[in-house]
Amino acid sequence: MIESSLKELSKALADKKISSVELTQLYLDRMASLNHSLNAFITPTPEFALEVARRADEYRAKNNGHRLLGIPMANKDNLLINGQRTTCGSRMLGDFIAPYTSHVVESILSAGMVPLGKLNMDEFAMGSSNQTSYFGVVRNPWDLTRVPGGSSGGSAAAVSARLSPIATASDTGGSIRQPASFTNTCGLKPTYGLVSRYGVIAFASSLDQVGALGRSVEDVALFMEVIAGHDSRDSTSLSQPVASYVAALETLANTSHSGGRSLEGLRIGLPKEMFVEKGIDAPIWAALEEAKATFSRLGATLIPISLPHISHSVAVYYVIAPAEAFSNLARYDGVRYGYRTPEYADLQEMYTKSRAEGFGEEVKRRIMIGTYMLTEESFNIYYIQAQKVRRLITDDFNRVFTECDVLLGPSTPITAFEIGSVAMEDPLQMYLNDIFTIPANLTGMPALSIPCGFTEQGLPIGMQLMGPLLSEELLFKVGHAYQQVTQWHQQAPNISVQH
Numbered sequence: 301m302i303e304s305s306l307k308e309l310s311k312a313l314a315d316k317k318i319s320s321v322e323l324t325q326l327y328l329d330r331m332a333s334l335n336h337s338l339n340a341f342i343t344p345t346p347e348f349a350l351e352v353a354r355r356a357d358e359y360r361a362k363n364n365g366h367r368l369l370g371i372p373m374a375n376k377d378n379l380l381i382n383g384q385r386t387t388c389g390s391r392m393l394g395d396f397i398a399p400y401t402s403h404v405v406e407s408i409l410s411a412g413m414v415p416l417g418k419l420n421m422d423e424f425a426m427g428s429s430n431q432t433s434y435f436g437v438v439r440n441p442w443d444l445t446r447v448p449g450g451s452s453g454g455s456a457a458a459v460s461a462r463l464s465p466i467a468t469a470s471d472t473g474g475s476i477r478q479p480a481s482f483t484n485t486c487g488l489k490p491t492y493g494l495v496s497r498y499g500v501i502a503f504a505s506s507l508d509q510v511g512a513l514g515r516s517v518e519d520v521a522l523f524m525e526v527i528a529g530h531d532s533r534d535s536t537s538l539s540q541p542v543a544s545y546v547a548a549l550e551t552l553a554n555t556s557h558s559g560g561r562s563l564e565g566l567r568i569g570l571p572k573e574m575f576v577e578k579g580i581d582a583p584i585w586a587a588l589e590e591a592k593a594t595f596s597r598l599g600a601t602l603i604p605i606s607l608p609h610i611s612h613s614v615a616v617y618y619v620i621a622p623a624e625a626f627s628n629l630a631r632y633d634g635v636r637y638g639y640r641t642p643e644y645a646d647l648q649e650m651y652t653k654s655r656a657e658g659f660g661e662e663v664k665r666r667i668m669i670g671t672y673m674l675t676e677e678s679f680n681i682y683y684i685q686a687q688k689v690r691r692l693i694t695d696d697f698n699r700v701f702t703e704c705d706v707l708l709g710p711s712t713p714i715t716a717f718e719i720g721s722v723a724m725e726d727p728l729q730m731y732l733n734d735i736f737t738i739p740a741n742l743t744g745m746p747a748l749s750i751p752c753g754f755t756e757q758g759l760p761i762g763m764q765l766m767g768p769l770l771s772e773e774l775l776f777k778v779g780h781a782y783q784q785v786t787q788w789h790q791q792a793p794n795i796s797v798q799h
C-alpha cells in the first residue's frame with residue numbers, strides 16, 4: 301500500500317479494499333518506526349489524523365466524496381491549523397498554537413484528506429539543508445549522513461521515505477525544488493498567487509509560494525487541484541479558475557500511442573547560463589544529457605536560448621528576501637507572538653533578549669542584512685537596484701517564452717551533501733545551492749523539479765522544467781510524458797532503521 305500512487309489509493313478506498321482509518325494507521329505506524337531516524341516530523345498528530353480518517357470513512361459510507369477523500373498527507377510546519385502547534389522550525393514559535401486554519405489546509409480538510417502531522421523545516425524557511433531548524437536536522441532517506449535539502453526538508457524526506465503519500469511545502473527561493481532533487485521526489489513551485497498565502501507564516505511575501513512534493517508528477521497534479529484556487533483573504537491570490545490538471549494528463553495518455561512521440565511539437569529551451577559544464581557536478585550534467593535525448597525521442601525540439609540576467613539572481617534575491625523578512629519578522633517581539641525571555645529589566649531588554657534567544661543564527665543574519673538593505677543610504681543603491689534587475693530577469697523569461705514553450709535546466713548544481721559539510725559559517729556557499737531555482741521566484745513563474753537519475757553512490761539527481769505564468773498544466777504534461785518512459789521516480793530509498 302505504501303508504494304501506491306494517489307490514484308491507486310483513491311481506487312482502493314472507493315472499492316472498500318481498505319478504510320481511511322486503516323490506511324492512516326498504516327502510515328502512523330510507519331512514522332512511529334522511522335521518524336526517529338529521519339526527524340521529518342516535528343509534531344505528529346495521530347489522534348487528529350484518526351479522527352479525520354474516521355469522518356472520511358463515515359462520509360464515504362453515504363456519499364462519493366472528493367477523489368482524495370480519506371488519503372493521508374502531511375503539512376510543512378509553516379501552515380497554520382487551528383488548535384495545533386505551528387513552529388516554523390523556530391524556538392520563537394516553539395509552543396505557538398495556531399488560532400485559525402490556513403486556506404491551504406482548509407482546502408485539504410474540505411477534500412477530506414487526512415493530515416498526519418507537521419513537518420520539519422529550516423527556521424522560518426531560511427536555508428537549503430534543514431540544518432537551521434530549532435528541532436534538529438532532517439536526515440536524507442537515501443543516505444542518513446546527508447541532508448535532504450531545505451527548507452522543505454521534512455516534506456521531502458517524509459514523501460521520499462513513504463511516511464506520507466504527498467505533502468505540502470513552500471518555496472521562496474527553491475525550498476520545494478532543491479529538496480525534491482535531493483530526495484528523488486517531484487516538487488512544484490506554482491505560479492505566484494495560484495495558492496493562497498492566508499495562514500502561511502511569511503518569510504518574503506513577494507516570493508513565497510506554497511506547493512506540493514509527491515512521488516510522481518501525476519500525484520502532484522492531483523494534489524495541486526486541491527490546494528490551488530482563489531481566496532479573497534490573500535490580496536495577491538489570482539482569480540483564474542484552476543485547470544483540471546489530471547484531465548490534461550489523461551488526454552496526453554490518449555495521444556501517446558502514436559509511436560510514443562507524445563511531446564511532438566513541443567519546444568524546449570535550454571538556457572546556456574544553466575548548462576555550464578564546470579558549474580554543475582558531472583553526474584548531474586550527464587543525467588541532463590540523457591534527459592535531453594529522452595525529450596528528443598518524445599518528439600520535442602531542443603532550442604538553445606539565453607537568459608543574460610539570471611547570473612544576478614542570487615544577488616538580487618539576497619537583497620529582496622532579507623528586506624521582506626526583516627519586515628515580516630518584526631512582529632516577533634515577545635509581546636504578541638511566541639517566545640518571551642523569562643528575565644528582563646525593562647521593556648527594551650525584553651524585546652532584545654526575546655529576539656536574541658528566540659531566533660537562530662541564520663534568521664538573525666537575514667534580519668541584519670534586511671535591516672541594512674532598508675537603511676536610507678543603502679535603499680537606493682541596493683534595494684531599488686535589485687528590483688530593477690528583477691524586472692530585467694523577468695523580461696528575459698518573457699522574451700524566451702516567445703521562442704519556446706518550456707525551459708529545461710538542472711534543479712541544483714550539486715547532489716545531497718553531508719550533514720555539516722557545507723559549513724553554516726560559509727553562508728555564501730549555501731546560498732549558491734539555489735542558483736537555478738531562484739529565477740522562478742523572482743519572476744513568479746512556475747517550475748517543477750523531477751527525478752532524472754542517480755550518482756554512482758546512489759544519490760538522486762533532479763532536473764527542472766520552467767514555464768511562463770500559469771503554465772502548470774503544460775509543465776505537468778511534459779513531466780508526466782517523461783515519467784511515462786522513465787523509471788527514476790519509482791525508485792525508493794532503502795532505509796535502515798537506526799536505534
Ligand code: GLN
Pocket residue numbers: 425426427428450451470471472473474475476503621734
Ligand atoms: N535557500 C533559500 C533561502 O535560504 C530559499 C529558501 C526557501 O525557498 N524558503 O532563503
